[in-house]
Amino acid sequence: MKRPDDDSAGNTIPILMYHSVSDTAAASIRGLSVRPKAFAEQVAYLANNGFTGLTFGELCRLRRSGEPLPQRPVVLTFDDGYADLVEEALPVLTSHGFPATVFITTGWLDDAGQRAAGTPPDRMLTWRQLAVLEQAGVEIGAHSHSHPQLDQIPVKQLRAELADPKSLLEDRLGHTVATLAYPYGYSSRRVREMSLELGYRNGAGVANGIASPGSDPFRVPRLTVRLSTPINRFAETVNQQRIGVNYAPTRALTAGYAVVRRSRSALRAMRDSTHRS
Ligand SMILES: [Zn+2]
Numbered sequence: 001m002k003r004p005d006d007d008s009a010g011n012t013i014p015i016l017m018y019h020s021v022s023d024t025a026a027a028s029i030r031g032l033s034v035r036p037k038a039f040a041e042q043v044a045y046l047a048n049n050g051f052t053g054l055t056f057g058e059l060c061r062l063r064r065s066g067e068p069l070p071q072r073p074v075v076l077t078f079d080d081g082y083a084d085l086v087e088e089a090l091p092v093l094t095s096h097g098f099p100a101t102v103f104i105t106t107g108w109l110d111d112a113g114q115r116a117a118g119t120p121p122d123r124m125l126t127w128r129q130l131a132v133l134e135q136a137g138v139e140i141g142a143h144s145h146s147h148p149q150l151d152q153i154p155v156k157q158l159r160a161e162l163a164d165p166k167s168l169l170e171d172r173l174g175h176t177v178a179t180l181a182y183p184y185g186y187s188s189r190r191v192r193e194m195s196l197e198l199g200y201r202n203g204a205g206v207a208n209g210i211a212s213p214g215s216d217p218f219r220v221p222r223l224t225v226r227l228s229t230p231i232n233r234f235a236e237t238v239n240q241q242r243i244g245v246n247y248a249p250t251r252a253l254t255a256g257y258a259v260v261r262r263s264r265s266a267l268r269a270m271r272d273s274t275h276r277s
Contacts, residue, residue, distance in 0.1 A: 012210045013059060014238045015075040017181075017222040020082040021089040026122040029080075032226050036088040042225070042234050043092050046074055051238065053098035055139035057179045060202040060220070063213060074238055076100040077204065077222060079143055079181055081108060083123040086132060094136055102133060103143035103181035103204070106165040115168065118146035127172055134173060141179035142166050142200075151188035158191065162198050178202065185222075192218035208247040210240055223247065 018034060020026075025033035034042075046053070052070035054062070059075050062068075076093070078085050081104040093100055102125075107117025110126045125133075130140055142165040144150060150158060162180070169177045178201040182191065185206025195203050195218060207221035215221065223237055224247075236242045 011069075012212045012240060013054075013069070013073050013075060014240060015056065015059070015077060015204070015211050015220065015222040016238070017204075017206065017224050018076065018078045018089070019080060020084055020122060021078075022082070022084040022122075025082075029121045030227060032224070034225055034227060034229070036084075036092075038229075038231070039089060040092045041231055043076075043096050043098055045231065045235060046098065046238065047096040049235075049238075053093075053100070055099045055137075056101040056141065056202070056204060056220075057139050058099075059211075060179065060217060063217070064201075077181065078102045080105055080121070080147070081125045081130075081143070083110065083125050083129070085125060085138075086129045090133065090136055090138070093138070099137040099139065101139040101141055101179065103141045103179075104130065104165065104169065105143045105145065105147045105183070106168045107146040115145075115164075118148075130169075130173065139179070140169060140173060140177065141181060141204075142169060142177055143181050144183050147183045149184055149186050150182055150191045151186045155190070155194075158194060159198075162191075162195055162200070166198060166200070180204070181222075187219065192216075208243075210243055 020029055020033040021036055021039045022033055023035055051072045051074045054073050054075050056075050056077055059073065076098065078089065078100060081102055085102055105118065106112065107115060108120040108124050110124045134140055144161045145164040146161065148161060150161060153161065166177050178199065180195060180200050181204040187203060187205060192203060201217065202220060203218040204220045204222055206224065208223055209221035211220050225234065233246055236246060
């Protein structure tokens with residue numbers, strides 16, 4: 001068998017990032033959606049090839065405690081909280097006994113009511129469905145309140161975007177919520193430090209790399225699964241093969257865009273300090 005790209009094989013874990021599982025995803029998120037048929041094929045592949053599913057929080061807890069990981073661990077995560085998670089993905093996960101983690105943008109929930117914020121890209125989950133998911137073994141994590149680029153907003157807004165979903169979810173679910181994923185995968189040192197200060201224990205980014213024991217608990221990389229991901233490429237990804245090649249274009253794009261965003265951010269900081277002085 002081919003060795004994974006990373007020589008710390010056995011300790012590295014593919015953490016997959018999904019969004020919508022639907023044949024009719026909204027245009028703005030279509031590229032990041034996966035068809036229900038493809039999703040079923042992917043989960044069946046994992047089940048038939050001896051993979052063990054973990055939630056994101058469980059993986060982080062095992063890492064902290066140093067306990068051994070199960071055979072061929074894999075983590076499935078879903079961002080934003082699309083309604084099709086219950087309708088399409090959950091029956092597949094349940095039939096194969098796979099857990100998952102969903103990162104919820106609380107202001108986007110279908111029945112967010114007075115706390116509604118931002119613009120949900122598609123039909124979203126309801127508060128009641130979060131309880132259903134949790135009972136079925138899906139971990140609920142936070143994904144900000146209104147889905148801004150957390151590294152680009154003023155500190156007061158940042159605090160609210162991190163604290164509000166945590167307290168809303170905790171009030172409703174009745175237990176601590178300590179995992180989050182940054183919208184678009186964007187974080188900065190300030191974002192990560194404030195997440196820790198507010199009681200989160202782990203943060204998931206995107207980065208399209210493999211998570212290793214040395215990964216910063218607030219910069220855990222995930223691998224995007226998208227509409228254009230064929231099953232053979234999915235298999236390479238979860239077997240940790242050809243990650244660098246398969247994800248090279250997105251990596252380059254992300255890196256390039258990061259430079260633009262950093263300089264914008266620096267400009268804004270300069271402007272702010274000029275205004276203050
Ligand atoms: Zn998102």
